[in-house]
Amino acid sequence: MGRFDGKTAIVTGAASGIGAATALRFAREGGRVAGFDIQLPQPESWKSIEEAAPAASFHSVDVSAEDEVKRAMAEAIDQHGGIDVLVNAAGVAGGGPLHITEEAEWDRVLGVNLKGVFLCCKHALPDMIARGGGTIVNVASIEGMIATDGTAAYGASKGAVIQLTRNLAVDYTHQGIRSNCVCPGLVDTPMTAVVTRAQEGPLQKLHQAFINSHLVGRAGTPEEIAAAILFLASDDASFITGSSLVVDGGWTAGRREGIEDLLAGG
Numbered sequence: 257m258g259r260f261d262g263k264t265a266i267v268t269g270a271a272s273g274i275g276a277a278t279a280l281r282f283a284r285e286g287g288r289v290a291g292f293d294i295q296l297p298q299p300e301s302w303k304s305i306e307e308a309a310p311a312a313s314f315h316s317v318d319v320s321a322e323d324e325v326k327r328a329m330a331e332a333i334d335q336h337g338g339i340d341v342l343v344n345a346a347g348v349a350g351g352g353p354l355h356i357t358e359e360a361e362w363d364r365v366l367g368v369n370l371k372g373v374f375l376c377c378k379h380a381l382p383d384m385i386a387r388g389g390g391t392i393v394n395v396a397s398i399e400g401m402i403a404t405d406g407t408a409a410y411g412a413s414k415g416a417v418i419q420l421t422r423n424l425a426v427d428y429t430h431q432g433i434r435s436n437c438v439c440p441g442l443v444d445t446p447m448t449a450v451v452t453r454a455q456e457g458p459l460q461k462l463h464q465a466f467i468n469s470h471l472v473g474r475a476g477t478p479e480e481i482a483a484a485i486l487f488l489a490s491d492d493a494s495f496i497t498g499s500s501l502v503v504d505g506g507w508t509a510g511r512r513e514g515i516e517d518l519l520a521g522g
């Protein structure tokens with residue numbers, strides 16, 4: 257018996273990275289999956305999801321466009337009979353130092369990462385309310401909790417998602433709808449590949465600096481983030497709402513300055 261037998265999970269960003277790993281995990285745990293994405297999934301990746309969940313459906317949708325979200329949500333409800341879980345994983349990187357960030361770039365990053373979450377929640381909630389419950393898991397980032405250089409638009413979008421998650425919890429938990437978010441550290445996905453797969457030069461150095469910041473000494477995998485998302489979406493997390501679960505290999509816990517080695521005479 258799977259944790260999500262008979263449940264329908266909508267996963268945005270399901271064509272790639274964390275969203276694809278999350279959709280696959282839901283399928284393997286008995287869920288019916290509706291994937292939303294602006295790009296088509298890799299055929300092999302979607303085939304694995306369909307093998308685990310034959311009723312899986314894929315919907316081409318730009319999460320930052322209300323008419324598209326409304327249409328895709330109605331299609332998914334029609335096909336699967338309702339929504340039990342919504343995972344907002346669609347996202348884009350971008351921004352740069354604020355004084356050279358174009359208005360269009362700010363709007364693009366906030367449009368997908370924040371407005372996309374707003375729109376998907378807005379159009380999933382009426383069905384959850386009518387059916388008496390559900391769970392929402394938003395994919396924020398530790399960059400919404402601590403600032404890293406050159407990521408103002410991205411960090412602002414993710415900080416806002418953390419707060420939006422709390423607002424959702426306050427507004428809807430009493431109607432049986434829990435809302436939480438995960439805050440991943442660096443995860444090896446197509447979004448970060450330019451850094452995580454760099455073999456030399458400044459990008460490889462940047463990757464090493466990130467790795468050094470993670471106490472576990474490596475980037476995370478999409479499957480490790482999916483595991484945390486499924487925990488929050490499951491009944492195992494029945495007393496958790498409005499929370500932000502840090503899944504960052506120890507990045508935000510602190511850092512090693514070499515004091516231990518010094519005291520040990522190293």
Ligand SMILES: NC(=O)c1ccc[n+]([C@@H]2O[C@H](COP(=O)([O-])OP(=O)(O)OC[C@H]3O[C@@H](n4cnc5c(N)ncnc54)[C@H](O)[C@@H]3O)[C@@H](O)[C@H]2O)c1
Pocket residue numbers: 268269270271272273274275292293294295317318319320344345346347348349368372395396397398439440441442443444445446447448
């Ligand atoms: N990879 C990391 O290090 C990391 C760390 C923290 C948080 N995150 C967050 O995790 C989430 C997933 O990222 P990922 O690393 O798997 O990246 P990814 O690029 O592999 O996947 C993101 C997916 O979102 C989709 N998407 C982008 N814009 C969209 C739109 N307008 N409408 C619908 N779909 C759209 C993309 O097509 C893609 O399939 C994002 O919200 C990201 O910000 C990633």
